[in-house]
Structures are given as C-alpha cells and as structure tokens.
Amino acid sequence: MPIALLYRWAIFVLLIVGLILLMKHKVLTPFVFWSRIQYYTFSTFTLFMFWLGATLLRVDIPFLYTADCRYIVAASLGTLSLMYHWIVRPGAIKTHRLNDISYEHFSFYNYIFHYFIPILMTVDYIFFVDKREMHWYTMVTWMIYPALYTVFVYVRAWITLVTHGTSHLYPYTFMDPREHDFFFITKHVLKVGFQFFVIGIFVYALGMGLYHLGIPPLSWTYNL
Secondary structure, eight states: OOHHHHHHHHHHHHHHHHHHHHHHTTOOSHHHHHHHTTSHHHHHHHHHHHHHHHHHTTOSOGGGGSHHHHHHHHHHHHHHHHHIIIIIHHHHHHTSOTTOTTSGGGSHHHHIIIIIHHHHHHHHHHHHSOGGGOOTTHHHHTTHHHHHHHHHHHHHHHHHHHHTOSSSOOSSGGGOTTTSOHHHHHHHHHHHHHHHHHHHHHHHHHHHHHHHTTOSOGGGOOOO
C-alpha cells in the first residue's frame, strides 16, 4: 500500500478520535449539530468526512481522486485553520481565562479540527499530489465553495426561522442582517473572501514551487 494512502488512513483515524471527543462533549446531537453546521469549520469538516471516507472506500466518483480536488480540500482546510487562528481564536480567548483548559478553544478536539488535520491535509497536497495533473485555474475556481457556503448560511437561517425560531441563525456577526445592512454585509463577506483567495493562492504556489524544485519525488505521489 503506498505511503500516501497509509498517510490518509492515519488522518482518518485522527478524524475518528476527534469525532469521539465531540460525541463525549455532546456536540454531535442533532440539535447541536444543526446549530453549528452554519460555522465554516463544521460545514467544511462534514464535507471533508464524506470525501475522506469516499476516497478510502474507493467510491466510483473520479473527480474525488484528482489533483485538483486534493488541492481544493487542502485550500478549504488551510483557510479554515488560518482564519480561525488569526480572527476567531484571539477574540474568543480575550473573553475567557487563559488557564481554563476545559474551555473549547483549548480542548484537544479543537486542535484536531483547527490545526492538526488542516496541516496534515496541506502536507498531503504538497508531498503526495502529482502536480502535473493540476490545472492552474483551480486556484480561482475553488472559491466556488466559500461562495456556496455563504448561500448555505442564509438558506439555513431561513429554514431555522421557519422550524425552530430565532436562535442560532448566523455564524458570525458580520453576516447578521438583523444588525447590519446589505452593504456592510457584502463588504465584509467580500473582504473575507479575498483573504480566502490569497490563502488559496499561497497553498497552490507552495505546492507548485516545491514541485518545480523536485520536491517531492514523483514516486511519492498518489492520486488514486
């Protein structure tokens, strides 16, 4: 079995550990899951779980195994990790005691989902993806995913209003139309989108740059 496939199985095991810890903290109950699927981390990892499971079980969907798809996975998780580290975590920590190790932002499962797996999947893209099969425009077209996520946030909020009430509607305050007007929301969504785009280009350039330097050897790659 190629080392790249073993590497992906190891990530799967780490994902299972994270899910078990989430269940232990009662984060995966249907109601809690619905209230958190609006967050970029939860929605992205829900899709990632299906992608990883499908590729390991050899589901017959050719695109899932392509170099472009592997890049999209790395870019999605990379933006998740960096935006969390730069924006979400600092603000959350300010409102809690730094020595409160039971707090979610200091929990082991938080590190699994916001740091360990995103870093490991970026390494997967850098070292185990055959860059000869990639298309340059993927570093632009992958932004379809964040755009669809934005649409999902508002569709989910509407469904929640109809079925549950007014709680847990929007993941981030800058997206809340109850507090901000259309132009404010559009401005900040585009600002965050641009940051995603820059991070995606960096991930793409890092992988392609190392490839042109002969890193890694082609024998390491595994696009199946």
